[in-house]
Amino acid sequence: MAETATRSKSASSSGSSKTRRAGTRSGGNRSQRRASEVFPGESPQTLCDYYRQMALIRRFEERAAQGYTQAKIGGYCHLNLGEEATVVGLMSTLRSDDYLFTNYREHGYAIAKGIEPGRVMAELYGRSTGTSKGWGGSMHMFDVESGLLGGYGIVGGQVPLATGAALAIDYRSGDQVVMCQMGDGTTNIGSFHESLNIAALWNLPVVFVVVNNHLGMGTTVDKSSAESELYKRAVAYRMHGERVDGNDVVAVREASSRLVERARETGQPAMLETVSHRLKGHSVVDPGKYRSQESVEAAREADPVAAFRAQLISAEVLDEDGAVEIERQAEASADAAVAFADDSPHPNPETLFDYTYATPVANDSRRLPADPVF
Amino acid sequence: MAVITYRQALHDTLREEMLVDEDVFLIGEEIGVFEGSYKITAGLLDEFGEKRVRDTPIAEEGFVGAAVGAAMLGLRPVAELMTINFSLIALDQIVNHAAKIYGMFGGQCSVPMVMRTPGGGGQQLGATHSQNIELYYAFVPGLKVVAPSTPADARSLLLASIRDNDPVLFLENLSLYNTKGEVPEQAEQVEIGKAAVTRPGSDVTIIGYSRMATVAQQVAEKLADEEGISAEVVDLRSLRPLDRDTLVQSVRKTGCAVIAEDDWLTYGIGAEVAASLSDGAFDYLDVPVRRVAAAEVPLPYAKPLERAALPSADSLTTAVRETLDAVGRRR
Ligand SMILES: Cc1ncc(C[n+]2csc(CCOP(=O)(O)OP(=O)(O)O)c2C)c(N)n1
Numbered sequence: 001m002a003e004t005a006t007r008s009k010s011a012s013s014s015g016s017s018k019t020r021r022a023g024t025r026s027g028g029n030r031s032q033r034r035a036s037e038v039f040p041g042e043s044p045q046t047l048c049d050y051y052r053q054m055a056l057i058r059r060f061e062e063r064a065a066q067g068y069t070q071a072k073i074g075g076y077c078h079l080n081l082g083e084e085a086t087v088v089g090l091m092s093t094l095r096s097d098d099y100l101f102t103n104y105r106e107h108g109y110a111i112a113k114g115i116e117p118g119r120v121m122a123e124l125y126g127r128s129t130g131t132s133k134g135w136g137g138s139m140h141m142f143d144v145e146s147g148l149l150g151g152y153g154i155v156g157g158q159v160p161l162a163t164g165a166a167l168a169i170d171y172r173s174g175d176q177v178v179m180c181q182m183g184d185g186t187t188n189i190g191s192f193h194e195s196l197n198i199a200a201l202w203n204l205p206v207v208f209v210v211v212n213n214h215l216g217m218g219t220t221v222d223k224s225s226a227e228s229e230l231y232k233r234a235v236a237y238r239m240h241g242e243r244v245d246g247n248d249v250v251a252v253r254e255a256s257s258r259l260v261e262r263a264r265e266t267g268q269p270a271m272l273e274t275v276s277h278r279l280k281g282h283s284v285v286d287p288g289k290y291r292s293q294e295s296v297e298a299a300r301e302a303d304p305v306a307a308f309r310a311q312l313i314s315a316e317v318l319d320e321d322g323a324v325e326i327e328r329q330a331e332a333s334a335d336a337a338v339a340f341a342d343d344s345p346h347p348n349p350e351t352l353f354d355y356t357y358a359t360p361v362a363n364d365s366r367r368l369p370a371d372p373v374f
Numbered sequence: 375m376a377v378i379t380y381r382q383a384l385h386d387t388l389r390e391e392m393l394v395d396e397d398v399f400l401i402g403e404e405i406g407v408f409e410g411s412y413k414i415t416a417g418l419l420d421e422f423g424e425k426r427v428r429d430t431p432i433a434e435e436g437f438v439g440a441a442v443g444a445a446m447l448g449l450r451p452v453a454e455l456m457t458i459n460f461s462l463i464a465l466d467q468i469v470n471h472a473a474k475i476y477g478m479f480g481g482q483c484s485v486p487m488v489m490r491t492p493g494g495g496g497q498q499l500g501a502t503h504s505q506n507i508e509l510y511y512a513f514v515p516g517l518k519v520v521a522p523s524t525p526a527d528a529r530s531l532l533l534a535s536i537r538d539n540d541p542v543l544f545l546e547n548l549s550l551y552n553t554k555g556e557v558p559e560q561a562e563q564v565e566i567g568k569a570a571v572t573r574p575g576s577d578v579t580i581i582g583y584s585r586m587a588t589v590a591q592q593v594a595e596k597l598a599d600e601e602g603i604s605a606e607v608v609d610l611r612s613l614r615p616l617d618r619d620t621l622v623q624s625v626r627k628t629g630c631a632v633i634a635e636d637d638w639l640t641y642g643i644g645a646e647v648a649a650s651l652s653d654g655a656f657d658y659l660d661v662p663v664r665r666v667a668a669a670e671v672p673l674p675y676a677k678p679l680e681r682a683a684l685p686s687a688d689s690l691t692t693a694v695r696e697t698l699d700a701v702g703r704r705r
């Protein structure tokens with residue numbers, strides 16, 4: 001079987017579900033194959049668009065890291081570096097009116113779900129033009145129009161919420177689907193269990209995506225999860241679960257699209273585990289000293305952006321110049337996002353009490369720290 | 375004007391709101407087939423079906439969180455937490471999510487939901503099933519917390535809570551469910567965030583909420599009848615926002631205050647009330663503010679111990695008398 005067939009998915013029934021490594025970069029030894037062989041049924045435009053988005057997220061995250069070191073960005077800052085194929089593959093399967101709930105590692109999702117990169121960067125910069133008007137920061141992006149119903153900083157916090165959103169869709173007999181992204185470490189928290197049980201029990205249209213990047217901060221999956229093949233946990237809820245190579249954008253797209261459309265048609269929830277690597281630390285400030293040399297090398301070797309680039313060139317979907325042009329544009333977009341954020345106003349302290357309550361209420365306190373109570 | 379129980383007032387209000395608003399639905403443990411642990415939802419499953427009256431697994435974090443998520447999409451869930459003690463399992467969804475979503479995302483998405491739950495001890499249920507921990511929620515901006523003491527307020531505040539676009543913790547009390555009171559046909563709109571002077575008086579202000587507001591009322595009546603004392607009673611009704619103006623106005627008039635609360639004294643609701651009186655009525659106070667609160671122990675099971683630990687009409691009466699003695703206002 002050709003190496004490029006790494007897009008194969010492992011269904012929940014498959015016992016040995018070791019993820020195969022994503023496409024090699026050493027395509028040079030092999031004879032080049034045509035796009036139709038390597039990517040059967042894929043239009044070159046679609047493939048290039050995936051690469052464009054992946055390259056954009058890569059550049060965007062690199063700019064975010066820079067902004068953080070320049071102290072333009074505060075708080076925590078978790079990047080999607082190494083998860084670009086997963087992010088783009090997943091987001092390509094959602095309609096714009098489908099809902100997405102994520103954890104705090106969500107910059108890429110926000111962009112791929114359709115939010116202007118400038119607004120995402122502006123949120124990182126804490127500006128009033130940001131997705132959450134500067135009230136959320138890196139971990140808390142939100143945008144009604146594109147259906148991103150929140151990045152959440154509390155591990156597992158988004159899982160009951162996503163389940164409830166699916167309940168609301170079901171209640172109104174809508175045909176949207178909810179996608180709930182989370183990390184591998186999140187499968188060990190109570191809300192995960194409670195929510196998957198409820199979603200399966202009530203047949204709610206939600207796809208739980210576990211982005212297995214092998215690590216929750218410094219803790220490996222093996223050290224945190226008694227069943228380390230995470231997709232198998234779905235079995236406990238009689239839910240369909242499967243695992244896919246998260247470094248392979250087309251494979252992720254294929255698996256996700258199948259589960260999303262199944263949820264849309266039948267209302268059945270599902271769990272999708274994507275396997276990839278975290279290229280850098282848990283957050284920008286984490287040097288990742290706890291990581292083994294092999295883990296770091298595996299991550300670097302599997303780099304989904306580089307791998308996809310090589311595949312596209314080897315399949316003659318792109319040539320070197322075309323790839324460079326996409327990267328140049330990605331860089332320009334990321335730079336434009338930074339410029340937009342930098343030029344955007346800081347929120348006015350006068351707005352401090354604007355968002356405590358949606359329904360104004362008697363005796364609501366508007367006291368600043370030094371104000372007397374009476 | 376009908377005289378009905380607090381339970382009936384809650385039941386009827388839920389039913390009426392479900393009839394007028396398709397988006398209102400009930401969610402919680404044992405609220406459907408079992409008709410509610412305290413029978414507030416009796417008959418509603420039969421009338422409205424499983425879609426509107428949703429029995430859940432024993433999963434407080436899961437179902438409260440699901441209610442929050444459904445509210446984010448515009449439904450108006452009324453979640454029942456069997457007792458406030460179990461709300462601790464859902465604390466993350468209530469405090470870190472329901473209370474934060476509106477502000478943290480810059481006002482883009484509100485969370486119109488109600489969490490109904492009874493607190494209260496005195497039923498020999500032991501330490502884990504008898505708590506008054508509404509303070510945990512009253513502490514949190516973004517939440518609204520109401521604690522009606524009468525059937526009429528239970529009705530109007532439940533209406534207000536369901537129609538409100540923010541998450542409201544609606545505190546009930548085990549010992550109030552069977553109490554009766556007049557409930558006007560046409561519910562008077564009670565605003566969230568407003569206390570009520572439920573009995574005017576001039577000698578002393580007694581401040582309470584939930585069960586202790588009714589105890590305060592009884593104590594005031596008895597003191598008037600038997601000792602000619604004119605006690606003003608203020609029922610907080612809302613714990614967040616707290617109506618400091620009404621409290622302060624009353625105490626500026628009477629010059630002394632006794633706070634009656636079922637929760638623990640140290641850091642309790644009464645501590646905030648006392649601090650507010652210090653802020654707003656310091657120069658008017660003739661005597662230190664007195665607090666009557668539960669003994670600071672995990673509540674024991676044995677009846678004599680339980681009784682000793684909880685505030686009562688007797689302990690409140692004693693505190694009121696002593697306060698009045700201190701200012702020489704008793705004959
Ligand atoms: C309830 C809770 N506990 C602990 C943390 C601190 N924390 C933040 S991220 C994280 C690891 C999560 O790992 P995983 O789910 O694999 O997501 P990843 O960061 O790999 O995307 C932890 C422990 C938290 N934010 N929330």
Ligand SMILES: [Mg+2]
Nearest residue numbers: 183184215216
């Ligand atoms: Mg992880």
